[in-house]
Amino acid sequence: MSQSQSHNNGMLYVVGIGPGSPEHLTIKAANVLTNADIIIGNSTYLDQISHLITSQQVIRSTMGHEVERAKKAILMARDNTVAMVSGGDSNIYGMAGLVLEVARHENSQVDIEIVPGVTALSAVASLLGAPVVTDFAVISLSDLLTPWVTIEKRLQATTEADMVIGIYNPKSRQRNNNFQRAVKIIRRSREDSVPVGIVKNALRSEGESVIVTTLGQVLEYDDEVDMRTTVIIGNSESGIWNSRIITPRGYHKKYDY
Numbered sequence: 239m240s241q242s243q244s245h246n247n248g249m250l251y252v253v254g255i256g257p258g259s260p261e262h263l264t265i266k267a268a269n270v271l272t273n274a275d276i277i278i279g280n281s282t283y284l285d286q287i288s289h290l291i292t293s294q295q296v297i298r299s300t301m302g303h304e305v306e307r308a309k310k311a312i313l314m315a316r317d318n319t320v321a322m323v324s325g326g327d328s329n330i331y332g333m334a335g336l337v338l339e340v341a342r343h344e345n346s347q348v349d350i351e352i353v354p355g356v357t358a359l360s361a362v363a364s365l366l367g368a369p370v371v372t373d374f375a376v377i378s379l380s381d382l383l384t385p386w387v388t389i390e391k392r393l394q395a396t397t398e399a400d401m402v403i404g405i406y407n408p409k410s411r412q413r414n415n416n417f418q419r420a421v422k423i424i425r426r427s428r429e430d431s432v433p434v435g436i437v438k439n440a441l442r443s444e445g446e447s448v449i450v451t452t453l454g455q456v457l458e459y460d461d462e463v464d465m466r467t468t469v470i471i472g473n474s475e476s477g478i479w480n481s482r483i484i485t486p487r488g489y490h491k492k493y494d495y
């Protein structure tokens with residue numbers, strides 16, 4: 239489609255709004271949301287940016303209708319400035335991918351800009367201390383879009399490679415034992431003494447909780463783990479100091495301090 243055939247007055251932003259509290263939303267994200275004609279997202283995320291809503295049109299969508307949401311946003315962005323909100327970072331298990339996939343499929347000429355945000359891993363790590371200063375992997379335990387066998391393979395490979403592991407989507411109402419299954423796999427090749435951090439509602443105004451434990455004991459806190467929780471499993475060098483997790487970067491091998 240040529241530029242002249244497209245209605246190219248609009249713009250679509252896919253905006254990562256950070257973990258929840260207004261002060262962890264970037265200035266860029268705030269500017270985009272303030273200046274948008276239309277803001278689209280699910281209720282949880284819209285509530286997190288309610289302080290920025292004045293005259294924008296707000297479209298609340300529900301979980302599980304992401305494809306429709308992406309299509310609608312692309313359509314409306316032909317003639318409007320549309321901001322689609324995505325929790326945390328808009329890439330990391332966020333809406334950026336689906337929006338670009340749908341745009342490619344439709345061969346859309348709409349301008350799309352992806353606005354990054356503070357992802358759950360960064361938020362959670364900051365509350366735990368310094369668990370991820372070295373190589374790490376993030377793995378989502380949601381098997382709605384990824385087969386469980388693939389998740390198991392990734393868990394095993396990253397555990398064997400001694401990477402710090404950040405676990406997103408550890409549980410949902412329908413998938414209540416995925417976290418237990420994941421811990422079982424990780425314990426096959428990681429010591430029980432390895433530190434584990436369980437953080438719920440990190441950097442949100444309500445419900446924040448931080449637990450520091452070990453791999454051997456983590457399942458004692460299984461009831462604390464839910465869909466608003468991210469879990470960080472340390473590597474073989476991680477330790478606990480004053481209820482904080484520290485993973486050495488390697489300075490101690492090179493310098494005296």
Ligand code: SAH
Pocket residue numbers: 257258324325326327328329330331332356357358359361362405406407408437438439440441442464465466467468469
């Ligand atoms: N795009 C988001 C992740 C979406 S997947 C991001 O970059 O953070 C949803 C998962 O993210 C949740 O199941 C949970 O594991 C994690 N999560 C999101 N916000 C969180 C928060 N404030 N505290 C703890 N975990 C969070």
